Amino acid sequence: MHKLARLGMFAIAATLGAASAAHAQFAKPEDAIRYRQSVMFLQAQHLGRIGAMVKGARPYDKDVAVANAQVLEQLARLPWQAFGAGTDQGGQTRALPAIWKDTAKFEGEQKKLMDNTSALLKAAQTGDLGALKQAFGPVAQTCKSCHDDFRKD
């Protein structure tokens, strides 16, 4: 096999291994639910701290913006592994059944959040409040659009 192809296979195997290991970490569905809700809560906290600066409720501070954007970029990758099969709990959480029916759309919203939080971090690193403001909107909008379709009020 070509060396690069072999490397590619290895990367795929490693990624799948990491994903299933993460999945296997939930001892019971309740743990997965608590995990995803906890990450969502943290996202709201860290986005809110950037939002306060964007809206002028707090003085702008580049370091604070970067620190929160870094956490947010990492958090944006975490909740999705906790929406596995068997974690709908008969509608007892705020997760709507559409998550497991319209999976492609749900995954599209996840990707949008990951892309938009990466862009937010880059904007924060410029040290320009205008750039931060511009990148904040799409992140907040993605939280909202996914909640509109996939979360109970």
Ligand code: HEC
């Ligand atoms: C891809 C879809 C999706 C995106 C994007 C998303 N969320 Fe959520 N969020 C959900 C779903 C689904 C739930 C309900 C989870 C449950 O109850 O099991 C939820 C729940 C929440 C909750 C309630 C958590 C709790 O304590 O029960 C908060 C707060 C929240 N999200 C904030 C955010 C913020 C802030 C963002 C953007 C930075 C965001 N979410 C992005 C799907 C999404």
